[in-house]
Amino acid sequence: GQRVRKILVTKGVDIEQEYYLAVTLDREKSMNVVMVSTEGGVDIETVAEESPEKIHKVWIDPSIGMQPFHARQLAFAMELEGEAFKQAVQSIAGLYEAFEETDSTLAEINPLVQTPSGDIEAVDAKINLDDNALFRHPDLEDMRDLHEEDPMEVEAGEHGLSYIKLDGNVGCMVNGAGLDMATMDIIKLAGGEPA
Numbered sequence: 589g590q591r592v593r594k595i596l597v598t599k600g601v602d603i604e605q606e607y608y609l610a611v612t613l614d615r616e617k618s619m620n621v622v623m624v625s626t627e628g629g630v631d632i633e634t635v636a637e638e639s640p641e642k643i644h645k646v647w648i649d650p651s652i653g654m655q656p657f658h659a660r661q662l663a664f665a666m667e668l669e670g671e672a673f674k675q676a677v678q679s680i681a682g683l684y685e686a687f688e689e690t691d692s693t694l695a696e697i698n699p700l701v702q703t704p705s706g707d708i709e710a711v712d713a714k715i716n717l718d719d720n721a722l723f724r725h726p727d728l729e730d731m732r733d734l735h736e737e738d739p740m741e742v743e744a745g746e747h748g749l750s751y752i753k754l755d756g757n758v759g760c761m762v763n764g765a766g767l768d769m770a771t772m773d774i775i776k777l778a779g780g781e782p783a
Contacts, residue, residue, distance in 0.1 A: 593735055601709055606699035607666055608632050608643075609680060611687040619647045622654070622684060624662045628699035654684045668702070675708035676700075690728060691721030719745075756783030 606628035614621040625643045627635045635642055644665035646658050659680040663673050679700060687695035694716040701711050722729045734742050744751030758780040762768045772782040 590736060593733070601701060601711060602704050603699075603701045603711075604704045604706075605702040607676075607701065608635070608696075608698045609662075609683060609700045610694065610696040610698070611684050611692075612694045612696075614647060617647055619650060620654075620684075620687070622646050622648065622658065622662060622680065624666050624680070626666060628701070632698065648684070653688075654681065656681070659684075668708075670706065672702055672706045672708055679708055679710065686715070690715065690725060691718045692716060693718050754783035756781040759783050 605626070608623070608625040608628040610623045610632070611620055612623075613619075623632075623643055623645050625632065625635055627639070627642050632643070644662060646662055648654050648658060656677070659677040662680050663676040666676055668676050679697070683695050683697060686692070692715050694714070696715070697710045697713045699711050701709055703709060717725070717728060738751075738753065740753060741751050758775050760768070760771055760775065760782040762771050775782045
């Protein structure tokens with residue numbers, strides 16, 4: 589658990605429908621992908637596993653960037669009309685712009701909601717920033733809360749190292765599955781626990 593140090597208090601909103609909206613990099617296609625779903629407010633991984641047809645994706649060619657028709661295509665997939673459609677298009681375009689401008693690895697609004705009056709509002713959002721690009725965003729780096737990070741990772745970062753805590757008592761870094769299996773077997777045979 590983490591000690592709570594800051595609380596954001598904001599007005600509540602009545603919810604008619606919840607949506608999911610996110611932007612991330614699709615490494616297989618080497619393009620950013622914008623995703624929407626009518627199944628917002630829940631764990632998107634569960635939706636992807638149980639009903640993948642409810643997640644609509646649009647890949648953005650880096651040579652042309654996001655175009656208005658991309659946002660409209662996604663808003664249509666959200667089954668919106670009228671003013672809600674226009675607001676969703678603005679939200680999609682705005683999230684993509686924020687993703688690009690901040691060198692993010694993920695920008696997500698979950699849930700993006702439609703109120704009973706038909707307005708589209710972001711209720712909760714998350715942005716993961718690329719640590720390697722923070723030098724271009726000193727204003728964002730100033731907002732970093734080290735209390736929310738693993739102290740060992742913070743200390744390693746101060747020395748220019750990456751640290752990932754693993755189970756086990758013997759570090760194991762190998763190349764290839766066969767060598768990996770053999771190395772772990774030898775460590776276990778000697779009474780150790782591979783990490």
